[in-house]
Each structure stands twice: as C-alpha cells, then as structure tokens.
Amino acid sequence: MTGKPKVLIISDITESNPTYIEFSKKFECIRYVPTTKEQLFTDLQSEKLRDVTAIWAMWVGFAELGGTIEKDVFEAIPLSVKVVSIAPVGYDRYDIDFLTKRGIILTNNPGLGAGAVADIALFLILATFRFTTVLEQSLRKERHVFRSREVLNSDKFVTGIPSRREENVFGFGNNIGGRTVTSPGGKRCGVLGVGAIGKEIIRRVVAFGMSAHYYTRTPLSNEDLATLPASSMTAYSSLDELLPNCDVVVLCVPLSARTYHILNSKTLALLPQGARVVNVGRGGLIDSEALVAALDSGHLTTAGLDVFEGEPQIPEILLDRWDITILPHIGSATQETVITAENGIMRNIENVVLEGGSGITPVNKIR
Numbered sequence: 001m002t003g004k005p006k007v008l009i010i011s012d013i014t015e016s017n018p019t020y021i022e023f024s025k026k027f028e029c030i031r032y033v034p035t036t037k038e039q040l041f042t043d044l045q046s047e048k049l050r051d052v053t054a055i056w057a058m059w060v061g062f063a064e065l066g067g068t069i070e071k072d073v074f075e076a077i078p079l080s081v082k083v084v085s086i087a088p089v090g091y092d093r094y095d096i097d098f099l100t101k102r103g104i105i106l107t108n109n110p111g112l113g114a115g116a117v118a119d120i121a122l123f124l125i126l127a128t129f130r131f132t133t134v135l136e137q138s139l140r141k142e143r144h145v146f147r148s149r150e151v152l153n154s155d156k157f158v159t160g161i162p163s164r165r166e167e168n169v170f171g172f173g174n175n176i177g178g179r180t181v182t183s184p185g186g187k188r189c190g191v192l193g194v195g196a197i198g199k200e201i202i203r204r205v206v207a208f209g210m211s212a213h214y215y216t217r218t219p220l221s222n223e224d225l226a227t228l229p230a231s232s233m234t235a236y237s238s239l240d241e242l243l244p245n246c247d248v249v250v251l252c253v254p255l256s257a258r259t260y261h262i263l264n265s266k267t268l269a270l271l272p273q274g275a276r277v278v279n280v281g282r283g284g285l286i287d288s289e290a291l292v293a294a295l296d297s298g299h300l301t302t303a304g305l306d307v308f309e310g311e312p313q314i315p316e317i318l319l320d321r322w323d324i325t326i327l328p329h330i331g332s333a334t335q336e337t338v339i340t341a342e343n344g345i346m347r348n349i350e351n352v353v354l355e356g357g358s359g360i361t362p363v364n365k366i367r
C-alpha cells in the first residue's frame with residue numbers, strides 16, 4: 001500500500017520517458033500484460049485491482065487483444081475506475097454509452113500521429129500508381145531485375161495476375177496485368193475527411209504535383225485554408241460530387257454509423273474508370289467485397305489499405321491480390337507517436353484523478 005492512486009497499465013510503455021518517470025512518483029503504476037480476453041476479465045475483478053482509479057489502455061482494443069476492451073470486458077472493471085485513457089485517435093471500438101452510464105470518462109489523443117498516417121497514405125498512393133507491391137513481389141520471386149516480357153509474363157509471376165500475355169504486359173513495366181502504370185503528378189487526389197490527417201495528406205500530395213479535392217461537412221475556416229495549399233484545392237458539396245473528380249480517393253474519416261461502408265458498390269461506381277482507392281482510416285469505411293468486384297471488373301486500377309474490417313483479421317478476399325497493397329495498420333506506428341500518446345494518456349489521467357477535471361481530451365461527458 002503506497003497511498004497513491006492506482007493506475008492499471010495494460011500496455012507496453014517507454015520506461016525511460018521522462019514524463020513517465022515523474023508520473024510514476026505520483027501514482028502506483030500496476031503493469032499488466034494481457035494474454036487472453038477471459039484472463040483479463042478475471043484479473044480485472046481480482047482483489048489487487050479493486051481500487052484502481054485509472055486504466056491506461058494504450059492500443060488494447062486495436063492490437064494485441066484486438067477488440068477486447070469492449071463492453072463485455074468493461075463490465076468487469078472495478079467500480080473505482082474514473083477514467084480509461086487510450087492512445088488512438090479513433091475510439092470506434094469502445095462502447096461510449098456503456099462507459100458514460102458507468103460514469104467513466106474515456107479519453108483519446110485527437111490528431112495523434114497525423115503526419116505519420118499521412119506519410120503512409122502517401123506511400124500507398126505511390127504504390128497504387130506505380131504498382132510497387134506486385135513489382136517487388138516479382139523481383140523477390142525472380143531474384144533479378146526483369147526487363148523481358150517472358151519473365152513478366154511467366155507463370156512464376158505473382159499469382160492472380162491476368163495471363164492475357166502479349167498484348168497486356170510489357171517488360172518495361174508500364175502496363176501490368178492490362179492496367180496502366182502512371183505517375184501521380186498532375187492527377188486528382190480526393191481526400192475524404194479533412195481533419196488533422198486529411199490536412200497533412202493534402203500538403204503531401206500537392207507537394208507531389210497532385211491537386212487536392214475534398215468534401216467536408218464543416219467548411220474549412222480561413223485560418224485552416226491559410227495553412228494549406230489552397231490554390232491547388234477544390235471543395236465539393238457532397239460525396240457524390242467529389243468522387244467523379246478523383247483519380248485516387250483517400251479515406252481518413254472516423255468510422256461511425258454514418259460512414260460505415262461509405263465506399264460501396266454504388267459510390268465506387270461514381271469514381272472515374274481506372275481510379276485508385278486508399279484507406280488509412282478504418283476498415284469498415286469500405287465494403288471489401290464491392291472493392292474487389294470493382295478491381296475485378298477493371299473499373300478500379302489498384303487499392304492500398306492500411307486498415308481492415310474485423311481487425312486483427314483481414315478479409316480473406318484481400319490477401320492474395322496483386323492489385324492491392326496491404327499494410328498491417330501501421331499508419332501512426334512510430335516512436336514519436338508512441339511518446340506523444342503516452343504523454344497524452346498521462347496528462348488525461350492526472351487531470352481526472354489529481355485535478356478533479358473531466359479529462360483534457362475526453363470522448364464522452366459525464367454528468
């Protein structure tokens with residue numbers, strides 16, 4: 001017994017983080033490594049955790065115990081808990097109504113890693129225009145830089161690529177599987193969601209010579225526009241108006257009932273023939289089956305995805321495709337982001353537990 005308020009830390013942490021060193025002087029920090037959902041449920045009800053006042057949850061719910069910190073687990077948390085503080089921006093995996101009814105504040109980290117996520121969006125945009133995934137896979141398989149039509153067309157080439165040989169595939173690599181390889185420069189990049197991430201994406205794509213096209217329910221303020229390459233940006237008043245003007249569309253809106261499957265067979269059909277799709281938001285924004293159908297029909301050229309519906313699983317139909325670049329939800333996975341997230345979590349916990357506040361960046365309102 002230290003007499004200090006107890007914080008349950010369900011996550012890896014950076015022990016050398018100077019903010020944590022100070023924090024651990026004010027709180028009894030109980031480190032917990034989650035194994036299974038069932039074990040977590042049991043442990044949360046144990047005597048040792050009976051008077052915990054805060055839960056530092058970092059990425060749990062996203063990563064190692066994908067989806068576990070949902071209502072069924074929260075039902076087990078001690079009544080003494082006042083705040084659950086999580087690392088991510090997105091809190092779509094958490095049951096806000098349940099937490100609010102229990103009088104628990106949930107805090108997130110708005111804007112966390114926006115630049116890092118935008119970097120990954122840019123990487124995926126480049127991959128979708130230049131077909132880097134299939135070309136890298138081919139290189140690894142063939143073990144040399146190919147230039148011959150024979151090699152590119154060989155059966156040893158990445159599975160799934162159409163074998164309409166001579167007329168569609170050129171050794172130089174400017175036409176792969178019957179689809180044209182083009183530069184992003186001069187093309188139109190649609191950005192769906194112009195929050196912190198969307199703004200960073202706009203800055204990056206314009207630097208690459210693209211124009212930025214966007215639709216946002218709340219118009220950008222003049223201050224916002226002053227920080228953006230406004231002369232290369234065009235606003236649209238609806239999604240239906242935006243989509244026909246995108247050579248690539250990038251999704252970075254939060255997942256909600258309104259945005260669930262916002263790209264579906266109907267909206268994908270509004271994209272121009274040959275368009276690309278990139279998703280760094282949440283998997284549930286896209287109907288994966290409709291995406292695959294649009295690629296198969298040749299309406300879409302390629303896609304790049306960092307997020308998937310039902311993570312940590314990946315829809316089977318996306319896995320073996322040569323025309324989709326996939327990454328394991330690494331948008332904000334950098335050392336800088338981790339430290340910023342930890343600091344945000346500690347600041348929120350201190351505010352609620354030591355200062356009697358409602359959280360610095362609360363998701364819900366208690367009272």
Ligand SMILES: O=CC(=O)O
Nearest residue numbers: 088089090112332
């Ligand atoms: O996906 C990561 C986040 O929401 O921060």
